[in-house]
Amino acid sequence: MTFPIVNNLAVLVAGVVIFVLGGLWYSPVLFAKRWVALTGKSEAEMKAGAGSMPLNYLFVFLCGLVTAWVLAVVIGNSAPASAKDGAIVGALCWLGFAGATSFGTALFSGKPKALWLIDSGFNLVSFVVAGIILALWR
Numbered sequence: 001m002t003f004p005i006v007n008n009l010a011v012l013v014a015g016v017v018i019f020v021l022g023g024l025w026y027s028p029v030l031f032a033k034r035w036v037a038l039t040g041k042s043e044a045e046m047k048a049g050a051g052s053m054p055l056n057y058l059f060v061f062l063c064g065l066v067t068a069w070v071l072a073v074v075i076g077n078s079a080p081a082s083a084k085d086g087a088i089v090g091a092l093c094w095l096g097f098a099g100a101t102s103f104g105t106a107l108f109s110g111k112p113k114a115l116w117l118i119d120s121g122f123n124l125v126s127f128v129v130a131g132i133i134l135a136l137w138r
Contacts, residue, residue: 004076010137011068014130018064021129025122038115064126071127072134080135090131091124098123 026032036043074093080086099120106116 003073006069006072006076007134007138010134011065011072013137014068014071014133015061015065017133018067018126018130019061021126022060022064022122025118025125031118035115035118038112038118067126068130068134071130075131075134076138080131083132083136086131086133086135087128088131089135090127090129093131094124094127098127 075089102120
């Protein structure tokens with residue numbers, strides 16, 4: 001298998017967008033309070049168990065870059081021609097890889113469905129937005 005050449009600048013931008021979207025998604029503006037409540041932990045417990053926050057943010061950013069790069073490879077092999085095509089590829093990748101596997105894990109771990117919806121909703125929006133960026137900026 002040969003990997004297609006990807007636009008590394010587009011991957012970087014998509015990774016940054018995923019990171020920023022995560023900051024907004026899990027902020028008090030959107031889902032922070034509900035998300036914390038659904039975890040069954042207090043904010044103090046969450047902060048105490050979070051470890052090194054700068055390192056966590058770095059790893060989360062790197063995860064966004066990995067997601068963007070793999071999506072760029074998939075898009076490079078499927079040749080989408082429009083923002084709609086990129087969104088569809090992103091949504092299909094979420095459905096087949098992130099959505100389905102995280103739902104199965106949530107079922108057996110006892111994770112509240114609403115918590116899965118918040119987390120998985122973030123992933124879906126991230127995949128779709130990154131798919132659009134990567135399809136348009138090849």
